[in-house]
Each structure stands twice: as structure tokens, then as C-alpha cells.
Amino acid sequence: MAYKAQPQMVIVQGGGGNRNAKNLPVTAGGRDWSHGLCDCCSAPGTCIVACCFPCITYGKNKNRFKHLSAKGVPHPDGGGCCTGDCCIHFIVASCGIACLLQCMSRGETRTRYNIKGSGCGDCCTACFCTPCDLVQESREIELEEQSMGYLKH
Incomplete structure (x- = not known):
């Protein structure tokens, strides 16, 4: 009986890492x-920033997501801090x-990761559980980044 190799995930430029x-x-x-949505306290740093400065967490998530989608690798500086998306969120907030x-x-995050909803x-969720929503999205993006061998920023 011949040995059958297990399939391996191949990371393609622009494709990102393991989305599950x-x-x-x-x-x-x-x-x-x-x-889970209420599991935000297991990422205390992100949770505190999302509670006190949701615009920063939103901006980081958005930049990390865009970079993964466009280039297939994590954002080089973890999404930045006060970005254009952060400023837009602040103004709209x-x-x-x-x-x-x-x-x-x-919705974009759910689509990328094939998540029910x-x-x-x-x-x-966004209106009534704002910090938890932001942390949940951040952690989903982080898992893909970690699957490529990158640690949390």
C-alpha cells in the first residue's frame, strides 16, 4: 500500500492564510x-481600546483586513493607529x-471568512455590542495572520 500524502494549504499571493x-x-x-461575541475579555488589550477608543480598533481592523485582501500578507505595522478609517469612524461616531x-x-469580515449570519x-451586533463586535472581528483577522506565522501586533 502506497503512502498517501496529506493535503497541505498553499498560500497564494493575494489569497491570505488559513481563513478557518x-x-x-x-x-x-x-x-x-x-x-464568541462575549469572549472579548480574553483579549484584554484590544477590549480596552475598543471600549475607550472604538475608532482606533475600527481603523486597525479595516486596514488589516484591506491589506490581507489586497496583498495576502498581514499589515506591516498591525493596521496603524490614527488612520483615515479611524478618522472617518470618529467623525461618523x-x-x-x-x-x-x-x-x-x-459583513465584509463574515464574507471573507465564510461565517454564518x-x-x-x-x-x-454593531449597534448594541460595539466593543464586542470590534474585538470579535479583530480576533478573526488575527487568526488568519497567525496562520501565516505572524504574531499579534
Whole structure:
């Protein structure tokens, strides 16, 4: 009997790393988030920033996500700090509608990682659980970055 090699993941430029790093089961509608919504306290640094300065966490998530999507590798400085996306979030938040930006971002993240959910659920989560939403997205992006051998920034 011949030895059959196990399939290996190949990382293609622009393709990113393992988008299901915890190898969660995928059904017809997708898979669950890698971390629960209320599991934000297990990433205390990100959680504190998301609670006190959600615009910074939003900006970092957005930049990390865009960089992974476009270049297939993690953002070189962890997404930056006060970026254009951060400033837009801050301005929109001062009008009380930042959850709309976060709703769209959450939908993009769900699509990239084939996660179950809906636009209505994204909006409710973004509006009523803002810090938890931001941390959950950050941790999903982080798992893909870690699958490429990069550590958390």
C-alpha cells in the first residue's frame, strides 16, 4: 500500500492564510465565528481600546483586513493607529451613526471568512455590542495572520 500524502494549504499571493484557522465545521450556511461575541475579555488589550477608543480598533481592523485582501500578507505595522478609517469612524461616531460603518465592516469580515449570519444581525451586533463586535472581528483577522506565522501586533 502506497503512502498517501496529506493535503497541505498553499498560500497564494493575494489569497491570505488559513481563513478557518481553528478548523471549525462549515455547513451550507457557513461556519461560526472563531470566538464568541462575549469572549472579548480574553483579549484584554484590544477590549480596552475598543471600549475607550472604538475608532482606533475600527481603523486597525479595516486596514488589516484591506491589506490581507489586497496583498495576502498581514499589515506591516498591525493596521496603524490614527488612520483615515479611524478618522472617518470618529467623525461618523460624533453623529451617532458609527454602527453603520461597523455593520458594513462586519459583513465584509463574515464574507471573507465564510461565517454564518445576516446583515440584520451585523447591524444589531454593531449597534448594541460595539466593543464586542470590534474585538470579535479583530480576533478573526488575527487568526488568519497567525496562520501565516505572524504574531499579534
